[in-house]
Amino acid sequence: MSKILIIEDEAAIRRVLSKIISEESKDYEVEDAEDGLDGLEKIKNTDYDLVLCDIKMPKMDGVEVLEKTQKIKPEIPFIMISGHGDLDTAVETMRMGAFDYISKPPDLNRLLNAVRNALDRKVLVVENKRLKKKVNKKYEMIGESPAIKHIKEIIDKVAPTDARVLITGGNGTGKELVAHWLHEKSPRFKAPMVEVNCAAIPSELIESELFGHVKGSFTGANKDRAGKFEAANGGTIFLDEIGDMSLSAQAKVLRALQESRISRVGSDKDIKVDVRVVAATNKNLKKEIADGKFREDLYHRLAVILVKVPALNERREDIPLLIKHFAKKIADEQGNAVKKFSDKAVKLLQDYDWTGNIRELRNVVERLIILGEAEVSEQDVKLFATK
Numbered sequence: 001m002s003k004i005l006i007i008e009d010e011a012a013i014r015r016v017l018s019k020i021i022s023e024e025s026k027d028y029e030v031e032d033a034e035d036g037l038d039g040l041e042k043i044k045n046t047d048y049d050l051v052l053c054d055i056k057m058p059k060m061d062g063v064e065v066l067e068k069t070q071k072i073k074p075e076i077p078f079i080m081i082s083g084h085g086d087l088d089t090a091v092e093t094m095r096m097g098a099f100d101y102i103s104k105p106p107d108l109n110r111l112l113n114a115v116r117n118a119l120d121r122k123v124l125v126v127e128n129k130r131l132k133k134k135v136n137k138k139y140e141m142i143g144e145s146p147a148i149k150h151i152k153e154i155i156d157k158v159a160p161t162d163a164r165v166l167i168t169g170g171n172g173t174g175k176e177l178v179a180h181w182l183h184e185k186s187p188r189f190k191a192p193m194v195e196v197n198c199a200a201i202p203s204e205l206i207e208s209e210l211f212g213h214v215k216g217s218f219t220g221a222n223k224d225r226a227g228k229f230e231a232a233n234g235g236t237i238f239l240d241e242i243g244d245m246s247l248s249a250q251a252k253v254l255r256a257l258q259e260s261r262i263s264r265v266g267s268d269k270d271i272k273v274d275v276r277v278v279a280a281t282n283k284n285l286k287k288e289i290a291d292g293k294f295r296e297d298l299y300h301r302l303a304v305i306l307v308k309v310p311a312l313n314e315r316r317e318d319i320p321l322l323i324k325h326f327a328k329k330i331a332d333e334q335g336n337a338v339k340k341f342s343d344k345a346v347k348l349l350q351d352y353d354w355t356g357n358i359r360e361l362r363n364v365v366e367r368l369i370i371l372g373e374a375e376v377s378e379q380d381v382k383l384f385a386t387k
């Protein structure tokens with residue numbers, strides 16, 4: 001059911017508009033208001049899918065109603081109702097964010113088309129917000145410890161720029177969450193974020209994976225193929241576990257950073273790319289440099305901004321929040337009620353040595369939810385959260 005509000009000070013026009021729209025579909029629920037003040041009050045107290053609003057009204061005109069609504073409920077589409085002398089104002093309201101306008105007396109087909117299109121737009125806006133919220137929650141950084149607050153502050157400062165970022169930290173600490181937040185909060189958020197796990201790709205294939213190849217460049221190259229850098233053009237490429245990348249691939253990445261150009265394996269043709277590079281590693285790259293396994297010039301290109309993600313043992317005060325977060329997430333995934341953890345159970349988990357960091361905590365929480373009692377107890381932790 002779509003809820004539609006008509007704000008119009010002329011009773012006859014209110015009745016006509018209400019009748020036309022109500023008879024168009026049984027899925028339209030129409031309410032009305034006789035002036036701008038009344039209309040704005042109803043907007044504050046009710047979730048409408050569409051507002052039809054007259055421009056010239058006593059107490060508060062339609063332009064002011066539109067302005068105030070955009071501050072409190074910007075997702076509601078407005079169709080402005082204009083008299084003959086209001087056309088310039090009606091056009092101006094569209095620049096301000098109104099969806100459309102109709103003239104008095106209203107043309108039936110024009111009115112109904114505007115209503116349908118505006119409602120369709122509302123559905124798309126709400127769905128896009130829902131999806132955006134879903135994406136954000138997927139990569140939410142949970143914690144209020146000083147270390148996590150510091151990382152969030154760095155992200156807020158660095159994300160709007162194109163500065164390259166090197167993220168360090170142990171396995172399971174959440175380095176990929178930092179990378180995703182950098183992308184989500186950047187001007188590139190509408191473009192792709194392409195992830196490459198350098199440790200999972202054989203050294204002989206890493207160059208092809210990153211830069212693509214041309215047909216016949218090596219055995220099995222049966223056709224031209226674009227690489228990850230091209231796929232990330234305009235967006236962000238996340239090079240996870242970059243410390244495992246071969247030296248020859250490192251040289252090509254360095255060139256890509258220096259010149260914003262890449263070439264596919266087997267080709268001498270340059271391809272221009274516009275990519276922000278975020279890298280992560282669990283290795284000590286300065287030691288890798290000393291051992292001749294990592295290029296120092298590439299390190300300095302990547303480490304414009306350094307972000308160290310702390311081990312879970314260094315932020316134990318975040319463990320209660322993480323337990324609640326994982327308990328709810330697991331319940332949502334399984335379609336079950338959220339299982340509670342007793343205070344003693346939480347305290348015991350805080351005292352554990354989390355060598356596997358957040359990833360290990362998540363697994364233990366899931367195990368306790370499956371095997372534990374209705375409320376996970378201290379005894380459940382001793383029985384099932386074994387190391």
